Amino acid sequence: MSLKDARGRPLRDLRISVTDRCNFRCTYCMPREHFNGEHSFLPRKELLSYEEIADVVKSILPMGLRKLRLTGGEPLLRKNLVGLISLLRDLSDSIDIALTTNGALLKQNASSLYEAGLNRVTVSIDALDPDVFQAMADSTQWSPNDVIEGIMEAKRVGLGVKVNTVVKKNLNEDQILPLLNRFHELDVPLRFIEFMDVGNTNAWNLDDVVSGQDIRTKIESEHGQLTPVAPANRGEVAKRFTLPDGYEIGCIESVTAPFCGDCTRARLSANGSLYTCLFASKGNDLKTMLRMNATSDELSDAIQSIWEKRSDRYSEERSEHTESTRKVEMSFIGG
Known part of the structure; x- marks a missing residue:
């Protein structure tokens, strides 16, 4: 079955x-002045179980x-994450399973993640200079x-x-x-991301x-002309380019070149709500259904209904909504 939203x-x-x-406590995601000792994180019982x-x-x-x-927050803080990966891999041999991490805990976990069935990892690192990195x-x-050793x-x-x-x-x-x-030098593809107005706490300003x-x-200016690479499939968020020697970089331009028209992503929050846009103001509760022992068919019907009504295109409408819309925090639903 091929499921389509209101925009196809x-x-x-x-x-x-x-x-x-x-x-x-990255300043563009979880600034410390908002996510400090007084912030209430989700209690364990509110998190969806791996099952x-x-x-x-x-x-x-x-x-x-x-x-x-798999995202977070930082997903490697969740105990026995390999158990979840194993469960997901058991569902399908062919589905692509990836992980986004800040890399701090990757070195000691990489082998077990791979053995459990993880295919890929995306590591966030914003600087090589220690002072800029820590800032x-x-x-x-x-x-x-530490992050490079994990990579x-x-x-x-x-x-x-x-x-x-993120630049x-x-x-x-x-x-x-x-x-x-x-x-x-490491032959690892690098993607640069425009600073986005995700959530309400990162003091986003277009001038930044x-x-x-x-x-x-x-x-x-240093490496010579970049050559564009055609998208491999619909929904690819990064514009890809190669240097003259073939090394690939990407740019994710949600602000200056929105790609809402090809967005094929849904997001499941840690407490079981399904969000249809990174910039959404509210999600759709699935946890209640799960804890009332909904069948797989009932879950499928609910998700189908949610997706078929989806018409989100926040980035294309940013000028109309940036000031007035409250958005879910990125640390709550991942990037």
Whole structure:
């Protein structure tokens, strides 16, 4: 069955937040002044169990689901994450299972993640300079080297690896070329992300956005002309380019070049709500159904109804909504 929303977009990707907690306090995601000792994180009983998450995935698989991405918060803070990966892999040999992480805990977990059935990992790192890294992560416990060691271990055990970097004006613009040069050496694809107005706490301002075009101009000034790469499939969020020697980079331009028209993603929050947009103001409660022992068919019917009504295109309408719409925090539903 091929499920389509009100704008004809299929449901191909499910992003699953397994926790709202994180060991970093990145200024663009979980700024410390809002996520401090007084912030109330979800109690354990409010989190979906791994079995409940697997039930949701099982109910969507017949609708054309192709990719799963485990997110957070920081997903490696959730105990026995490999148990969830094993459950998901048992549902399908062919579905692509990925993980997004800040990399701090990746080195010691990479092998077990791979053995459990994980295909790929995307690691977020915003600077190689230790001071800039710690300023953006708002943490002194880890260094860029810790993250890079995790990346290298993930590659060694056989995981596919990509790196994401959020670029914010006057903060880490000078890290664009050092990051590119380092990951070029490691042969790890790097994607630069425009600073987005996700949630309500990161003090987003358009003046802080470094556009994908400006990022590419900086890269071309040192490495020569970039060659565009055609999208591999519908819903690909990064505009991809190659350097003259074939190394690939990407730019995710949600602000300056929205891609709502091809968005194939749903997001499952850690407490069991299904969101149809990264910038949504509210989700659709599935946890209650799960805990009332809904059947797989009943879950499928509910999700089908939610998706068929979906018409979200926040990024294309950003000028109308940025000031007035309250949005779910990225740490709650993942990026």
